[in-house]
Amino acid sequence: MTAKDPSTGKVWYRAKREYFEVGLDIQGRMRYGAWQIKEILDLSLPPRLSRPERFLFTLPPDTREVEVGVTLYYCLKDHQCTPVRQTVRRLRYPRL
Amino acid sequence: MRKTLALGALVFCFLGLIFPLQALAQKLIFPKDKLIDNFDEFVQTFSSRRCQACHPRVYHQWEQSYHARSLVDSIKRMASFFAVGIPKEWQKPLNKKEMLKCFDCHLPQIRYATDRLALEIVGMLIEAQKARESGDKVRFQKAYSRLSRLNITCYACHNIVVYRASPGLFGKPDPQTIYTSTPKKIKAPHATAFAPTLKTAAFCAWCHGIYVASDGEKTMCNTLSQSYYHGYIALGGRKSCQECHMYPPGRGHRFPGAHDLDMLREGLGLDAEIRGFRYGVEEWVPAVDVEVTLINRAGHRIPDG
Numbered sequence: 001m002t003a004k005d006p007s008t009g010k011v012w013y014r015a016k017r018e019y020f021e022v023g024l025d026i027q028g029r030m031r032y033g034a035w036q037i038k039e040i041l042d043l044s045l046p047p048r049l050s051r052p053e054r055f056l057f058t059l060p061p062d063t064r065e066v067e068v069g070v071t072l073y074y075c076l077k078d079h080q081c082t083p084v085r086q087t088v089r090r091l092r093y094p095r096l
Numbered sequence: 097m098r099k100t101l102a103l104g105a106l107v108f109c110f111l112g113l114i115f116p117l118q119a120l121a122q123k124l125i126f127p128k129d130k131l132i133d134n135f136d137e138f139v140q141t142f143s144s145r146r147c148q149a150c151h152p153r154v155y156h157q158w159e160q161s162y163h164a165r166s167l168v169d170s171i172k173r174m175a176s177f178f179a180v181g182i183p184k185e186w187q188k189p190l191n192k193k194e195m196l197k198c199f200d201c202h203l204p205q206i207r208y209a210t211d212r213l214a215l216e217i218v219g220m221l222i223e224a225q226k227a228r229e230s231g232d233k234v235r236f237q238k239a240y241s242r243l244s245r246l247n248i249t250c251y252a253c254h255n256i257v258v259y260r261a262s263p264g265l266f267g268k269p270d271p272q273t274i275y276t277s278t279p280k281k282i283k284a285p286h287a288t289a290f291a292p293t294l295k296t297a298a299f300c301a302w303c304h305g306i307y308v309a310s311d312g313e314k315t316m317c318n319t320l321s322q323s324y325y326h327g328y329i330a331l332g333g334r335k336s337c338q339e340c341h342m343y344p345p346g347r348g349h350r351f352p353g354a355h356d357l358d359m360l361r362e363g364l365g366l367d368a369e370i371r372g373f374r375y376g377v378e379e380w381v382p383a384v385d386v387e388v389t390l391i392n393r394a395g396h397r398i399p400d401g
Contacts, residue, residue: 020399021400034316042397047333047395048331048332049392054385054388055386056385074364076354
């Protein structure tokens with residue numbers, strides 16, 4: 001989720017949520033080897049359920065316009081992320 | 097001269113017609129108890145190319161699948177298990193029983209290889225990973241090109257693992273039979289038999305879930321089937337793996353998953369309500385409220401492997 005100034009591109013606010021599984025060995029330590037993993041800490045998105053997320057933030061007092069974008073990425077590897085869905089909206093704050 | 101040319105053309109056409117038919121009619125024979133020691137013979141014996149002549153469309157789909165890359169796509173993980181996991185952490189000898197903890201899913205036909213050949217393949221995986229880590233592209237490419245000839249072939253699913261979902265009921269598959277998902281009688285240059293397991297989620301679950309080796313060791317490459325049964329099915333989902341990953345047009349033996357954007361879009365929904373307002377009494381600071389709802393429409397947890 002990113003909120004930025006549409007004219008300069010300056011980012012006013014950025015936040016993210018991540019969903020994944022943490023593999024744990026028999027002593028509860030995070031591991032990567034399939035042979036080491038005996039338990040999981042499930043932080044993924046479960047099937048047939050929806051998950052709500054809330055982002056509430058303020059902007060600099062003189063902000064007149066902001067572009068807010070929400071992008072859902074699927075990351076096959078750390079640096080190999082594909083945007084799957086996106087919603088962008090431009091908000092205006094007229095001078096009071 | 098013209099007559100000779102015409103006759104030559106006729107013979108050429110005739111031979112052209114006869115040879116492919118002969119190739120099609122050639123009986124497919126697979127080793128029963130014999131173990132193969134030669135790499136090329138091993139590759140050729142179980143190669144999906146043997147099925148290509150009669151099943152070109154399916155072959156083309158499979159070629160694009162990750163089943164066709166089952167070794168080269170997992171070099172790092174498997175090399176790590178063979179170089180560190182078995183010999184150093186477990187302090188066990190690197191034999192076929194231990195190798196099967198990867199290969200039972202990634203290369204099921206390994207059961208027909210000698211211990212020496214299995215070790216040769218393990219050596220290639222370790223060599224490929226070492227070459228990749230050291231940035232030696234030539235060495236890596238050499239190992240990679242050999243490994244890319246090894247994969248989950250037609251024979252693996254349509255014979256070797258076909259009864260895994262229910263071995264008690266069906267017993268062992270006959271090595272000379274190609275098992276199909278249709279009860280219809282099929283004319284083929286090989287024996288065929290109907291295996292109802294092929295259409296079930298249980299068939300996929302053997303590998304696409306927590307793998308349990310013959311000695312009881314659990315290998316957790318992925319946990320798809322667990323979330324399928326205890327998440328999706330438990331909450332009223334009723335589709336099999338095949339109904340999403342195989343039956344829709346354009347999917348088939350390609351079995352697209354998370355590498356396919358259409359599949360990701362089908363499985364993941366996003367609804368975002370974005371609203372601007374002014375916050376704080378008398379200060380009226382510009383503020384934003386974003387309410388996001390993520391929907392997992394897949395038959396398993398996301399992400400998973």
